[in-house]
Amino acid sequence: MTEAQQKAASNKVLCTVSRISPLTPTVQQVILTPKAPVEFKAGQYLQIYLSDTDKRPFSIACAPGFSCDGQPALELQIGGAVTDAYASQALAHLTEHLNAGSEVLVQVGLGEAFWREESPRPIILLAGGTGFSYVHSIASAIANADIKRPVQLYWGLRHSQAGYAEAELAAWQAAHPEYQLHMVVQEPGADWQGRTGFVHQAVLDDHANLAGFDIYIAGPFAMVGVVRDAFLAQGAVREQMYADAFAWL
Numbered sequence: 001m002t003e004a005q006q007k008a009a010s011n012k013v014l015c016t017v018s019r020i021s022p023l024t025p026t027v028q029q030v031i032l033t034p035k036a037p038v039e040f041k042a043g044q045y046l047q048i049y050l051s052d053t054d055k056r057p058f059s060i061a062c063a064p065g066f067s068c069d070g071q072p073a074l075e076l077q078i079g080g081a082v083t084d085a086y087a088s089q090a091l092a093h094l095t096e097h098l099n100a101g102s103e104v105l106v107q108v109g110l111g112e113a114f115w116r117e118e119s120p121r122p123i124i125l126l127a128g129g130t131g132f133s134y135v136h137s138i139a140s141a142i143a144n145a146d147i148k149r150p151v152q153l154y155w156g157l158r159h160s161q162a163g164y165a166e167a168e169l170a171a172w173q174a175a176h177p178e179y180q181l182h183m184v185v186q187e188p189g190a191d192w193q194g195r196t197g198f199v200h201q202a203v204l205d206d207h208a209n210l211a212g213f214d215i216y217i218a219g220p221f222a223m224v225g226v227v228r229d230a231f232l233a234q235g236a237v238r239e240q241m242y243a244d245a246f247a248w249l
Helices: 003-010 085-096 129-145 166-175 199-206 221-233 244-248
Strands: 012-024 027-034 045-049 055-059 074-079 103-110 123-128 151-157 179-185 214-218
Touching (some): 027 103, 055 074, 055 129, 074 129, 123 129, 129 151, 129 214, 166 179, 179 199, 214 244
Parallel strands (some): 123 151, 151 179
Antiparallel strands (some): 012 027, 012 103, 045 055
């Protein structure tokens, strides 16, 4: 076990469920207030212990140093659609005793797909659906660090109504001219005027060669596998691509 793995294994903390609020009809923002200081890197995830034998991973949606109501906090963005029993069960557990200020045990600082802050390369952040929580953490950390190199965030959604951070992302882009946001809708309605199709295809259309980028990817495992292979075929360097899903693909 590496030193980083040993540290992660011991980085457990009780948290109070401080807030659960809807971002969309199927996505909930969950704010956890740790009872002790925690450390993590942008792009890492945590595990919620639903019981002694049931622990479930969720991307940390905030950057390190995030606070809520004046207290250090952790943010999750959990998709609770009825078709996703895994996330729905975890969300139901969290909401069951919310009004009582329930406590949950979490393990923080997991995953190797964290932001490589020291790299000088331009960055592509790609998210499918609620994989956005992963790139949101990295995008927030980049903005906080006032990084001046190009950053392009691609967010793929099945329907335009599934987006929930347009105002925040527009402000992020407006404050940093070197940052670009691309929202790509797979099944657009008549009122959608933006880009359409598969989100990874938008990246391929925009960049003839991906060799010079650091690329961070999150979304359903099947999507991540397709993205990895397509990007490698267009010149991406495997050692410059990051996704926790790679460990299972």
